[in-house]
Amino acid sequence: QVQLVESGGGLVQAGGSLRVSCVVSGGTFSSFVMGWFRQAPGNEREFVGVITRSGSNSYYADSVKGRFIISRDNAKNTVYLQMNSLKPEDTAVYYCAARSGVDLSTRQYDYGTWGQGTQVTVSS
DSSP states (O other): OOEEEEEOOEEEETTOOEEEEEEEESSOGGGEEEEEEEEOTTSOOEEEEEEOSSSSOEEEOTTTTTTEEEEEETTTTEEEEEEOSOOGGGOEEEEEEEEESSOOOOOGGGOOEEOOOEEEEEEO
């Protein structure tokens, strides 16, 4: 059974940086496209970014493009979300998700396995 566990969330001031991690177990990590999503209170869960199985390509939501970077280490079964120039509107629970296949999907329904989420709070 594939399991995803996020870590690294916390409280940071606006303009600061934070890196969250997601460790995958129980499956072949290099076979998964990995996505990041977030959900703020009262809002629907939204797409943040996605990375290919090899890590050679990634795609981001316009709201985070140029500020967030996704990377992965297939030897460590881990995907990372580096968040820079954080804004209060980035406050949310951040989720990683695994997708079998090759397409860089932005749709949460294309991802079969999810982590429990990690809270990121950006103070103004």
